[in-house]
Amino acid sequence: MIGEIRGFPLLQGVRGASPADIEALAEMLSALSVFAAANSDLVDSVDLNPVKVLEHGKGVIALDALIVTTGEGRKGGTDGPGQTDGTA
Numbered sequence: 001m002i003g004e005i006r007g008f009p010l011l012q013g014v015r016g017a018s019p020a021d022i023e024a025l026a027e028m029l030s031a032l033s034v035f036a037a038a039n040s041d042l043v044d045s046v047d048l049n050p051v052k053v054l055e056h057g058k059g060v061i062a063l064d065a066l067i068v069t070t071g072e073g074r075k076g077g078t079d080g081p082g083q084t085d086g087t088a
Helices: 007-014 022-038
Strands: 043-048 051-053 060-062 065-069
Touching: 007 022, 022 051, 022 060, 060 065
Parallel strands: none
Antiparallel strands: 043 065, 051 060
16 A cells, blocks of 8 residues: 555655655554544544654654544543533
8 A cells, every 4th residue: 555655756765865664654554544443433534644754663753643533432521522411
C-alpha cells in the first residue's frame, strides 16, 4: 500500500536525502487500523495530518491529529458536548 503512493520515491531517499523509516510508517498505519477497528463504535473519523516520516530507524511523528467521536458509549458525569445525562 505504501509503495503505491505517488510520493513513495521521496520516502526511498532522493537528491542525497536518507531513506525514510518506511517500516515505522507501516507499523503506525497498522496500529491506527487496529485502534479504529477496536473503537469503531466510538470513533467517527481520525485525521493525522501531517505525518512526518523520519530517517530510517528513527520512527514517525503525527504532527497534528484529530479524532472525532460518535458520542456513543459516553458515560454521564462529564461536562460539555456529548454528555448523555441531560445536564449539559
